[in-house]
Amino acid sequence: MTFDTMKKLITIAASLLWGAALFAQQALVPGSGIVSPEINADNTVTFRYYNPKAVTVQISGDFLPSQKITYVMDGQERVWEAPGKADLVERNGLWTFTTEPLKGELYSYTLYVDGQKTMDPSNIYQNRDIATWTNIFTMSTEKGDKGWYYEVQDVPHGNVSKVWYESPTLGTQRRMTVYTPAGYEKNPKKKYPVLYLLHGSGGDEDAWSDLGRAVQILDNLIAEGKAEPMIVVMPNGVYFNQAAPGVAVNMFQPTITNSRSQSTEEVEMSFPDIIRFMEANYRVRKDQYGRAVAGLSMGGRQSAALSRRHPSMFGYVGMFSGVVPPEEDDKALEAVFAAKPKLYWIACGKTDGVMVNSLLLKEYCESKGYPVSFYESEGGHIWRNWREYLTIFAQKIFK
Amino acid sequence: MTFDTMKKLITIAASLLWGAALFAQQALVPGSGIVSPEINADNTVTFRYYNPKAVTVQISGDFLPSQKITYVMDGQERVWEAPGKADLVERNGLWTFTTEPLKGELYSYTLYVDGQKTMDPSNIYQNRDIATWTNIFTMSTEKGDKGWYYEVQDVPHGNVSKVWYESPTLGTQRRMTVYTPAGYEKNPKKKYPVLYLLHGSGGDEDAWSDLGRAVQILDNLIAEGKAEPMIVVMPNGVYFNQAAPGVAVNMFQPTITNSRSQSTEEVEMSFPDIIRFMEANYRVRKDQYGRAVAGLSMGGRQSAALSRRHPSMFGYVGMFSGVVPPEEDDKALEAVFAAKPKLYWIACGKTDGVMVNSLLLKEYCESKGYPVSFYESEGGHIWRNWREYLTIFAQKIFK
Helix, strand or coil, rough: CCHHHHHHHHHHHHHHCCCCCCCCCCCCCHHHHCCCCCCCCCEEEEEECCCCCCCCEEEEEECCCCEEEEEEEEEEEEHHEEEEEEECCCCCEEEEEEEECCCEEEEEEEEEEEEEEECCCCCCCCEEEEEEEEEEEECCCCCCCCHHCCCCCCCCCCEEEEEEECCCCCCCCHHHHHHHCCCCCCCCCCCEEEEEEEECCCCCCHHHHHHCCHHHHHHCCCCCCCCCCCCCEECCCCCCCCCCCCCCCCCCCCHHHCCCCHHHHHHHHHHHHHHHHHHHHCCCCHHHEEEEEEEEEEHHHHHHHHHHHHCCCCCCEECCCCCCCCCCCCCHHHHHHHHHEEEEEEEEEEECCHHHHHHHHHHHHHHHHHEEEEEEEEECCCCCHHHHHHHHHCCCCCC | CCHHHHHHHHHHHHHHCCCCCCCCCCCCCCCHHEEEEEEEECCCCEEECCCCCCCCCEEEEEECEEEEEEEEEEEEEEEEEEEEEEECEECCCEEEEEECCCCCEEEEEEEECCCCEEEECCCCCCCECCCCEEEEEECCCCCCHHHHCCCCCCCCCCCCEEEEEEEECCCCCEEEEEEEECCCCCCCCCCCCCCEEECCCCCCCHHHHHHHHHHHHHHHHCCCCCCCEEEEEECCCCCCCCCCCCCCCCCCCCHHHHHHHHHHHHHHHHHHHHHHHHHEEECCCCCCCHEEEEECCCHHHHHHHHHHHCCCCCCCCECCCCCCCCCCCCHHHHHHHHHHCEEEEEEECCCCHHHHHHHHHHHHHHHHEEEEEEEECCCCCCCCCCCHHHHHHHHCCCC
8 A cells, every 4th residue: 555545545534534525625634734833832943844755855944044145236245145044854754943942023934855945735824925935934922022913813803805996097997905994894984094005026915915914913003002093005016917916817927027117107197096996985084194105115116206296195104125216406305395294214124235225315314304214124125124114114103 | 056056146147137135035036937837729738847856746636537546435435536647757857747638617736746745836826725735727718618707807806805793692703705796886875685605614714715716706707797796705614713824813724623513503603693794884685585695515504504594584595515414304494495595506516425415405305396406517525516506506696
């Protein structure tokens, strides 16, 4: 009897416990009972993978010391911090690896079996970033650490809708994600402020809710009284895509090149279509200080560009690892600050290539006496930072 | 220079084309340009996988002739039709396989590399069924074939919301999926009929929209004028889970055993909480013939049980591969038909173990003169059938 046949028979035997006909198509013994990852009491994490034939099994994860890869760009030596790798150790076909104690965070990892990227078959939790799937897990070591905000807590939950709106400017229907906070239905007279939250190159209207944990962050901050109840609108910032993969015509493979010239012009021109839809279909505040815009990378540039084109549209502007650098004698930026935003917030990681432009913009604003806020974090151009920036930014707006 | 280092340098070089700082964390050359699957002009499909070190690569997919596995249950010999397997052929490290010409359908597959289940790294499209991920693709060979209804077409799209409702009966907040058809926002006086659509064991409120393509099926049927514009409510039918994995407290691993005794009693008791929420928050019809209930497997049993407990709640009942078999002199069933449902629809696959009970129920109804409808398809207890049953059932209701 081969192992495969044996597994099938075990599967069938298991199914008998649950009555007839439940087993077809569905794998009833996923991972054969292996638990991976397992978060241990000392905040180390153990990964397990069963494969008696593999010669090497490695794990690549953002909880491991990063690999520094040096390269030259524009004549300058630069460093790219890639997720670190570690070897799993095998015993009786079971490969294991245990981390050092970790802090609260959402972590990503993938396995490499004989050098080939392989999803951890025992962990159903996955994220897609552009065209790359990785396994994920969240953990928190105490209430209120970063991971705690990314986890689902037993608090009132907001609703998440995938809505289609007409964009007369782009001549098409387009999809976006709308978060309405807990209590929206029960307070039919209340009007809510709106945060427009924009994704990066190659992303889509699912990016902030899936990779960014925006829903959990807002649920938890609002439940704690640290953020105002707000609506969060997460549109698709790639103007020539109607929607994310799977809900768009054609099964396209997203790439970072989808965003071409970063789509700024078209996004700026068509953005009022989104605001009109929101004001027609949701109970939203329609004043400048009832609107914020923020985004990551391309979305940061778009946020900067939107505030320059429509200075009194937004009372709060957040640029996460993406800015429009200042021009000499920058009239558009002068107009932004003439409209008196309550917050003009630049956030960037120390090793992020965007830091150069972020500092340029900060210093220009300071030289002009514009009230700019600057937040510098560790690390580079990564989702870990963008989740953190959202957590901070959401506490600063609509107050 | 190792292949890994070379790949990283290529990645970095590619990123330079798109400006600084975009490359960290994100794999910019996913699948190294390999296209898989590729649907060819003659409706064959080619799969490609690059792995120069693998010894064997196989594909398991529901488009291959199924493997018949014979086993004995309750003293009877039975057949389980598992998805078939085929070998990929290697040349220069690239493994390929091309199918026979296929019909329009949503197909699932997975790769086995040296015997280990591996996701196709070139295909971002995946579905999770309970705890098992498989790659998927849709194809259609002509307008109106099955696959065409499962694809996203360029038609007006309905919205999909993940909403939380209070269940006083279960003493908790719970999450469900609500589909509102295109035009719902633009017709603020219109009241819509509601289909309550229930998943199977181990499933959750995402199952029908993700695995079942309910959104695409309804969008396309409504656009074609073949189904009435309707709201579809897809609750979580596992009464002790609040929500699907990832949006529930704890990162639980779903199993079919989650459903224990099929949750019928608690689901029946708490179902009016769902209807009350819908009637309070959506523009819905509140009459019997403005409500339908249908479900697959466990959800089929729940649909049958709900109609027995609340005979005049639903004007249409659909039982897909799941029924409550009749009792001797079945008073509950008598009450169901006394309430004059316009449709009492049993659907089952020829090789499905549920067929025995489905036929028992059909024959009992016929013996009593109850107007029962019966639909028999090929195959067994599989999503392919449930998508088809929904496509048929949705055209029969609210007319």
